[in-house]
Amino acid sequence: MRVRAQMAMVMNLDKCIGCSTCSVTCKQTWTNRDGVEYVWFNNVETKPGVGYPTRWEDQARWKGGWKLDSKGRLRLRSGGKIRKLATIFANPDLPSLDDYYEPATYDYDSLVTAPASERMPVARPLSAITGLPMKMETGPNWDDDLGGSALYAAADPNIAAMSERVQLSFEQTFMFHLPRICEHCLNPACVASCPSGAMYKRETDGIVLVDENKCRGWRMCVSACPYKKVYLNHVTAKAEKCTFCFPRIEEGTPTVCAETCVGRLRYIGLVLYNLDAVEEAAGSSGDLVEAARSCLLDPFDETVIAQAKLDGIAEDWIAAAQRSPIWALAMKHQVALPLHPEYRTLPMVWYIPPLSPVLDATAAMGGDNTSADDVFHAVTTMRVPLDYLAQLFTAGDADLVAGVLMKLAAVRSHMRALTTGAPNTTTDRGLEAADLEELYRLLAIAKIADRFVIPAAHREEGAQLASWTSGYPLDGPGSVGMSGPVPVAVPTLARSTRRRP
Amino acid sequence: MTYASIAFGVCPYVAIVVFIVGHVWRWKQDQFGWTSRTSQLMEKRWLMIGSPLFHVGALLAVLGHAMGLLVPAWLTEKLGVSDHVYHLMAVTGGVLAGVLLLSGLAILLLRRFITKARLRVVTRRADIVMYIVLGLTAVLGFTGTLVNVFTAGHDYRSTVAIWFRSVFTLQPDVAAMAASPWYFQAHAVCACAVLAVWPFSRLVHVWSVPLGYLIRPRIVYHTSAE
Ligand code: HEM
Numbered sequence: 151m152r153v154r155a156q157m158a159m160v161m162n163l164d165k166c167i168g169c170s171t172c173s174v175t176c177k178q179t180w181t182n183r184d185g186v187e188y189v190w191f192n193n194v195e196t197k198p199g200v201g202y203p204t205r206w207e208d209q210a211r212w213k214g215g216w217k218l219d220s221k222g223r224l225r226l227r228s229g230g231k232i233r234k235l236a237t238i239f240a241n242p243d244l245p246s247l248d249d250y251y252e253p254a255t256y257d258y259d260s261l262v263t264a265p266a267s268e269r270m271p272v273a274r275p276l277s278a279i280t281g282l283p284m285k286m287e288t289g290p291n292w293d294d295d296l297g298g299s300a301l302y303a304a305a306d307p308n309i310a311a312m313s314e315r316v317q318l319s320f321e322q323t324f325m326f327h328l329p330r331i332c333e334h335c336l337n338p339a340c341v342a343s344c345p346s347g348a349m350y351k352r353e354t355d356g357i358v359l360v361d362e363n364k365c366r367g368w369r370m371c372v373s374a375c376p377y378k379k380v381y382l383n384h385v386t387a388k389a390e391k392c393t394f395c396f397p398r399i400e401e402g403t404p405t406v407c408a409e410t411c412v413g414r415l416r417y418i419g420l421v422l423y424n425l426d427a428v429e430e431a432a433g434s435s436g437d438l439v440e441a442a443r444s445c446l447l448d449p450f451d452e453t454v455i456a457q458a459k460l461d462g463i464a465e466d467w468i469a470a471a472q473r474s475p476i477w478a479l480a481m482k483h484q485v486a487l488p489l490h491p492e493y494r495t496l497p498m499v500w501y502i503p504p505l506s507p508v509l510d511a512t513a514a515m516g517g518d519n520t521s522a523d524d525v526f527h528a529v530t531t532m533r534v535p536l537d538y539l540a541q542l543f544t545a546g547d548a549d550l551v552a553g554v555l556m557k558l559a560a561v562r563s564h565m566r567a568l569t570t571g572a573p574n575t576t577t578d579r580g581l582e583a584a585d586l587e588e589l590y591r592l593l594a595i596a597k598i599a600d601r602f603v604i605p606a607a608h609r610e611e612g613a614q615l616a617s618w619t620s621g622y623p624l625d626g627p628g629s630v631g632m633s634g635p636v637p638v639a640v641p642t643l644a645r646s647t648r649r650r651p
Numbered sequence: 652m653t654y655a656s657i658a659f660g661v662c663p664y665v666a667i668v669v670f671i672v673g674h675v676w677r678w679k680q681d682q683f684g685w686t687s688r689t690s691q692l693m694e695k696r697w698l699m700i701g702s703p704l705f706h707v708g709a710l711l712a713v714l715g716h717a718m719g720l721l722v723p724a725w726l727t728e729k730l731g732v733s734d735h736v737y738h739l740m741a742v743t744g745g746v747l748a749g750v751l752l753l754s755g756l757a758i759l760l761l762r763r764f765i766t767k768a769r770l771r772v773v774t775r776r777a778d779i780v781m782y783i784v785l786g787l788t789a790v791l792g793f794t795g796t797l798v799n800v801f802t803a804g805h806d807y808r809s810t811v812a813i814w815f816r817s818v819f820t821l822q823p824d825v826a827a828m829a830a831s832p833w834y835f836q837a838h839a840v841c842a843c844a845v846l847a848v849w850p851f852s853r854l855v856h857v858w859s860v861p862l863g864y865l866i867r868p869r870i871v872y873h874t875s876a877e
């Protein structure tokens with residue numbers, strides 16, 4: 151056993167209102183530059199729907215993530231090292247700009263300079279890439295709020311994968327929002343596919359970064375990431391990705407997306423994991439959610455604590471791992487699930503599946519959605535939202551999702567009973583009142599101190615932390631990045647100036 | 652000084668110095684700019700055809716030059732390769748490399764300058780200069796190959812190759828090169844220009860061929876030891 155610490159996130163999907171504040175604040179912070187106009191390190195999509203880039207979950211097409219080969223060995227879906235080098239001159243699995251979208255601005259000048267006329271002048275859309283007039287036909291969240299509708303739902307790869315092809319009738323329509331960032335995986339396909347070795351996972355906090363000074367633009371990571379969370383900067387021709395806001399995390403501050411989240415639904419904390427268990431878990435032929443959980447170590451276990459100390463993890467970090475909301479939600483109460491565990495990257499952003507589609511379904515069936523019994527009934531009879539959620543979060547295991555949803559419903563009815571004095575049936579189902587109340591405190595009250603348990607990094611041990619070795623954001627002239635990995639695009643020579651519309 | 656001593660006595664050394672100093676400077680100053688400058692995001696269909704054609708052609712051409720210029724005639728004779736067989740090998744290899752390289756390059760150029768406005772946005776001045784010198788060099792070189800296919804041709808191993816090797820002994824045999832036909836002479840001058848442009852263009856990506864990938868562990872970790 152080798153103990154490592156991982157900064158992880160949980161998102162409580164029931165609370166996401168799809169406002170995209172997280173996307174905008176992230177963009178303002180990280181991708182408001184030339185070359186990454188089309189890039190959203192954080193994006194929010196409507197599910198069911200096609201997502202961003204369009205149909206990113208269709209791995210038959212994009213070949214992202216890992217698979218087990220015929221002998222049961224773990225292999226990149228896009229092929230081994232030899233194939234990577236053989237296809238280096240042109241990568242058959244790479245999405246093009248049109249698979250994302252062509253970013254646009256408007257010809258605002260025309261509003262001011264148009265000559266007097268009968269009609270109002272119109273500001274036409276101009277491509278933010280070429281400056282030429284363009285038609286806006288898609289966007290990073292084009293099907294926003296329309297996800298459940300037949301048009302977009304039909305194109306959702308998860309729907310196509312469901313056991314019986316469901317025709318979503320109006321009564322069965324449901325939708326929810328899915329905010330996504332890089333998963334900072336334990337078994338990152340992006341890192342494994344980088345021919346230059348420019349991508350790396352930090353052993354101290356698990357954050358996955360691109361060394362901008364080592365990236366040579368072979369663009370294998372972009373296609374290998376099953377979540378499509380590595381992007382090409384078309385000005386620098388290098389890969390860029392979500393940084394988990396490492397300069398903030400190292401200070402003990404939450405990521406920008408989490409801090410600005412309007413729904414207050416994001417949790418950040420440490421988990422301890424066993425580095426030696428990663429490969430086996432990723433290659434598991436059994437239950438993949440269980441496999442993912444099997445990597446995480448109990449921070450209260452004496453042997454884990456002893457080994458963590460041997461492995462150089464500081465006392466305050468171990469304490470933080472014990473108070474971690476991620477440990478509580480993903481492991482102790484097991485209400486948080488990984489996104490697409492079947493990609494086998496062991497993603498470290500976990501999701502609490504939304505109960506609301508089921509609550510809606512309960513009401514539509516004429517049930518009382520404040521009654522746990524009615525909701526349990528709906529959970530077991532309404533296969534459509536359940537199977538869909540199972541495609542997303544449990545590699546198809548609907549019972550696992552049902553179990554989580556029942557727990558969430560139980561919290562509701564337990565707390566309702568507590569406040570109204572009405573009889574409550576939930577403890578009968580093997581759920582302890584104390585657990586339900588703790589979940590209520592974490593999920594419903596969700597105080598800042600409970601949502602974010604982020605120990606600041608130890609500077610005295612921090613030689614490897616990129617923001618210090620590179621003196622992020624700038625060392626001063628001439629010395630940028632010469633002293634260590636440079637995880638963000640800081641140009642050292644004059645960048646080409648491009649015509650901006 | 653005659654044009655020949657400038658072209659074949661001075662040019663190559665200027666080019667080599669610029670090539671070496673340029674690379675050292677670029678490596679030290681501009682790790683951040685050291686990339687293949689991939690443009691696949693902007694256009695995929697034609698790149699999928701043009702880039703492999705061009706690259707396989709280019710790598711074959713490099714190999715061919717190494718064999719044709721560095722291996723002296725007496726060595727192949729000693730190895731028992733007859734002139735006829737050598738000629739046949741050189742011509743087949745040369746035509747194959749040339750056709751692949753030039754057809755690939757044509758596709759890449761049409762793609763870049765005709766098909767999509769998006770590609771022009773990501774094209775820099777260094778790219779254009781590089782396309783011009785590389786394209787000219789390739790066309791002139793292929794001319795030499797074609798002449799050798801259709802006519803008795805010119806035995807470059809007694810002119811160009813001798814000059815080429817003499818450049819590295821710092822005693823350039825200008826006369827040998829001056830005795831070759833105009834297309835070989837122009838090819839040599841253009842090739843010097845390619846060398847001079849190299850460190851300042853995307854061609855630096857060639858030195859980063861990621862062969863280390865084949866032997867490195869699956870996941871790269873950065874640890875406190877580093
Ligand atoms: C074996 C080593 C090489 C590798 C791995 C390699 C790889 C690459 C890659 C990945 C690209 C970017 C393609 C894209 O996505 O847009 C590229 C472009 C290019 N390479 Fe290479 N290359 C190699 C050798 C060479 C050589 C020997 C030459 C010529 C002397 C060359 C000339 C070029 C040119 C001109 C382009 C630009 C193509 C275009 O966009 O029009 N490469 N190379």
Ligand code: SF4
Binds near residue numbers: 333
């Ligand atoms: S989600 Fe992040 S860490 Fe995982 S493979 Fe993609 S880019 Fe890499």
Ligand code: SF4
Binds near residue numbers: 194
């Ligand atoms: S800011 Fe929060 S609530 Fe708004 S879209 Fe992002 S995750 Fe959802």
